Amino acid sequence: MKKIILRTVMLALLGLLLVMLLVGCVKINLKSNAVYYAKNMPRGEGQEPELIMLIDNLWWVDNPNIEELKYDIDGTRDIIYKNKSFGNIYSYETEYIYIYIYIY
Numbered sequence: 001m002k003k004i005i006l007r008t009v010m011l012a013l014l015g016l017l018l019v020m021l022l023v024g025c026v027k028i029n030l031k032s033n034a035v036y037y038a039k040n041m042p043r044g045e046g047q048e049p050e051l052i053m054l055i056d057n058l059w060w061v062d063n064p065n066i067e068e069l070k071y072d073i074d075g076t077r078d079i080i081y082k083n084k085s086f087g088n089i090y091s092y093e094t095e096y097i098y099i100y101i102y103i104y
Contacts, residue, residue, distance in 0.1 A: 031060040 030037070034057045038049040 028060075031057050034060070 034053040035050050038053040041049065043049055
């Protein structure tokens with residue numbers, strides 16, 4: 001009887017570990033490839049979801065080393081290029097993402 005209970009507990013823990021591993025792999029894949037997925041999704045005229053996904057997932061994506069391009073990932077998630085800042089503001093009332101540009 002003890003062997004059956006022990007096997008059942010071990011199989012349940014192994015199954016839970018496997019599910020957690022698969023969910024983690026899917027989340028990392030979606031986060032690190034969000035810009036690629038946004039680039040290939042259908043969108044309306046004048047919309048740029050690539051920039052929104054890049055700013056939103058700046059911690060996860062690969063950051064290229066380009067002169068005059070800086071990444072601020074300390075909470076504001078800004079991209080600074082030639083003294084122009086591209087960032088996002090989350091509006092909690094409307095749940096929309098607004099892109100703003102300002103010059104220092």
